[in-house]
Amino acid sequence: MEEKKILGISDELVEKCVRCGSCRQVCPVFNVTHEEPSVARGKIFLANLINKGKAELNREAAHFFNLCTTCLRCAEICPVMVDYEKIIISARARAVEKFGLPPEKSAAVKLFSNRKLLEVTTKLSSPLTKLFTKKSKSPQNRLLPVNVPKLGKVLLPEPSSKPFNSEDRLFPAKGKGKGKVIFFTGCMFNNFYTQTANNVVKVLNALGYTVFVPKEQFCCGAPAFFSGDLKTFEELKERNLEGWGGEKADFIVSACATCGHILKKEYGEVSIPVKELIEVLYESLEEIGKWKLPQKVTVTWHHPCHIVRGQKIPRHYPLDVLRVVQNLEFIDMPEADNCCGMGGSFKLSHPEISREIQIKKAKNIESTRAEMVLTECPGCVMNIAEGLERINSPQKSLHIADILVMALE
Ligand code: SF4
Numbered sequence: 001m002e003e004k005k006i007l008g009i010s011d012e013l014v015e016k017c018v019r020c021g022s023c024r025q026v027c028p029v030f031n032v033t034h035e036e037p038s039v040a041r042g043k044i045f046l047a048n049l050i051n052k053g054k055a056e057l058n059r060e061a062a063h064f065f066n067l068c069t070t071c072l073r074c075a076e077i078c079p080v081m082v083d084y085e086k087i088i089i090s091a092r093a094r095a096v097e098k099f100g101l102p103p104e105k106s107a108a109v110k111l112f113s114n115r116k117l118l119e120v121t122t123k124l125s126s127p128l129t130k131l132f133t134k135k136s137k138s139p140q141n142r143l144l145p146v147n148v149p150k151l152g153k154v155l156l157p158e159p160s161s162k163p164f165n166s167e168d169r170l171f172p173a174k175g176k177g178k179g180k181v182i183f184f185t186g187c188m189f190n191n192f193y194t195q196t197a198n199n200v201v202k203v204l205n206a207l208g209y210t211v212f213v214p215k216e217q218f219c220c221g222a223p224a225f226f227s228g229d230l231k232t233f234e235e236l237k238e239r240n241l242e243g244w245g246g247e248k249a250d251f252i253v254s255a256c257a258t259c260g261h262i263l264k265k266e267y268g269e270v271s272i273p274v275k276e277l278i279e280v281l282y283e284s285l286e287e288i289g290k291w292k293l294p295q296k297v298t299v300t301w302h303h304p305c306h307i308v309r310g311q312k313i314p315r316h317y318p319l320d321v322l323r324v325v326q327n328l329e330f331i332d333m334p335e336a337d338n339c340c341g342m343g344g345s346f347k348l349s350h351p352e353i354s355r356e357i358q359i360k361k362a363k364n365i366e367s368t369r370a371e372m373v374l375t376e377c378p379g380c381v382m383n384i385a386e387g388l389e390r391i392n393s394p395q396k397s398l399h400i401a402d403i404l405v406m407a408l409e
C-alpha cells in the first residue's frame with residue numbers, strides 16, 4: 001500500500017485529476033471569484049504539492065481549502081471521478097491540526113457539538129429573538145430589524161424554548177402499521193424548526209410508521225466534519241451510535257440532507273439502515289397520491305447538494321412525490337440543483353461570496369413565480385428564506401413536510 005503523505009492522502013488520489021477544467025464551469029464559488037484556487041482543480045493541485053512536500057501548508061493554503069461550499073458539483077462532473085470530498089476534508093483536517101479552527105468555524109463547531117450549550121443558548125435566546133426581530137415571510141424564521149452592511153437583510157431561524165427531543169418520544173402510526181422508525185432529528189430540528197419536526201412525524205405516521213425520537217441523540221457531526229475537526233466528529237459519531245445501540249427499528253429517517261449524507265457515508269456499518277425522508281416518500285407514491293391540499297398551491301423544488309450528490313438520490317424522486325399530491329402544481333426551476341450558498345460554516349467564513357450564490361438561487365426561484373419553494377434540508381430552507389427576503393420576493397421557503405402535512409388536515 002502506498003505511503004500516506006503530508007495531507008494524509010495517497011498520491012494516487014491527488015494525481016487522478018487530469019486538469020481538464022470541467023469543474024470550473026459548475027463551481028458556484030469559482031463563478032463568483034473567477035480565481036483558480038476557488039475551484040477543485042486549483043485546490044487539488046495545491047494539495048498535491050503540499051502532499052509531496054513541494055509547498056508549505058501555511059495559513060494561505062488553509063484559507064484556500066476553506067474556500068468551498070462542499071456542494072460536490074465538481075465531483076459530479078469530473079470525467080475521472082476524483083474523490084474531491086476525501087481530498088478536501090483531509091486537507092482541512094491537517095490544516096486544523098496545524099493552526100486550529102478559524103474563529104468563526106470554531107464558534108459554530110463548539111456550539112453545535114455541545115448539546116447542552118446549544119439547548120441553553122436557544123432557550124435563552126427564544127424570548128429575546130421574538131422581541132428584537134421581526135417575522136419573515138417564511139414561517140419559523142425571523143429577520144434582524146436593521147440591514148447589515150454588504151449583506152442586507154439577515155435571517156435567523158426561530159429558536160425553540162424546548163428541544164424537540166427533550167425526552168424519549170414515541171408517536172404511534174395511523175391505521176395498519178408498516179413498522180417502527182427512528183427519527184434522527186439533528187440540531188436544526190431539535191432546536192429551531194421544531195414545528196417542521198412535528199410535521200415530519202405526522203407525515204411518517206400517516207404513511208403507517210410508528211416514529212421513535214430518542215432523547216439520546218446529538219449533532220450528526222457535520223459542522224465538525226466539514227470544518228476538518230475530525231476528533232470532535234468522531235466523538236459525536238460514537239455518542240450517536242451508543243444512543244441507538246439498544247434500539248430496534250426498521251430504519252433511521254433523516255429529514256436533513258446533510259445529516260443523511262453524514263450518517264450514510266461517514267458512520268460506517270450502522271446496525272439500522274438509514275433512509276432520507278425523500279426516499280420514504282418516494283416509496284409511498286400510491287398513498288401520497290390520495291392526499292389533497294385544501295386549496296391549490298404552486299411550488300418549485302430546490303435539490304439539496306447532499307441529497308443529489310452526497311447521497312446520490314435520483315433527482316426525480318421529490319418531483320414525482322410533488323406531482324402526485326392533489327391540488328399541488330409543480331413548476332420547474334432553472335438550475336434547481338445548484339448550491340444555495342449555505343455550505344455549513346462557509347456562510348459564516350465567506351459571507352459575501354455565499355450571498356452572491358444565494359441571490360442567484362433566489363432569483364431562479366423568483367423566475368418560476370411559484371408561491372413557494374420546497375426542499376428537504378433545514379439549512380437550505382433557512383438560507384433560501386433569507387435570499388428571498390433579500391430580493392424582496394413574496395415567495396416562501398418551506399420543508400417538504402410542511403406542505404405535505406397540510407394535505408393530512
Ligand atoms: S465542492 Fe462545490 S464549491 Fe467546492 S470546489 Fe467543488 S464545485 Fe466548487
Ligand code: SF4
Pocket residue numbers: 016017018019020021022023024040041044074077078079080081082
Ligand atoms: S473536473 Fe476533475 S479532472 Fe477535471 S480539473 Fe476538475 S477535478 Fe480535475
